[in-house]
Amino acid sequence: MNGTSAEPTRCLRCGRILRVSQTYGPVCRARIRAAAIAEAVKGFAAAQVEKARELIADGGLVPTGRPGVFRAVSSKGDATYLVHVKGHCNCPHGLRRVSALSKLCYHPLSARIMAATSRKAA
DSSP, X not given: XXXXXOOOOBOTTTOOBOSSOXXXXXXXXXXXXXXXXXXXXXXXXXXXXXXXXXXXXXXXXXXXXXXXXXXEEOTTSSOXXXXXXXXXXXXXXXXXXXXXXXXXXXXXXXXHHHHXXXXXXX
């Protein structure tokens, strides 16, 4: 044998043969990310989703060295807040939150979207 009869790499989701050695193909990876984003924004108002996307687009959400923890810049740009993907935020709204059932601010939503779209997620 010539040693070139290696088994082709296949997408773990659809089974198609991949040209590049990856876990998922580009279409499946996009579908997985879209599903992760849809799950992350579930239960949030459209205005909150828009603010979260704007925060990400403006570069106002920076990952820290801790998993799931980000630093968010305030809308005025004069303060920063620590945000966790599980919903914890030390912004004024996040600190006033009475219980786990009350509405979250949009900072944790932006952290969830960032975590869902990271390369490690898919």
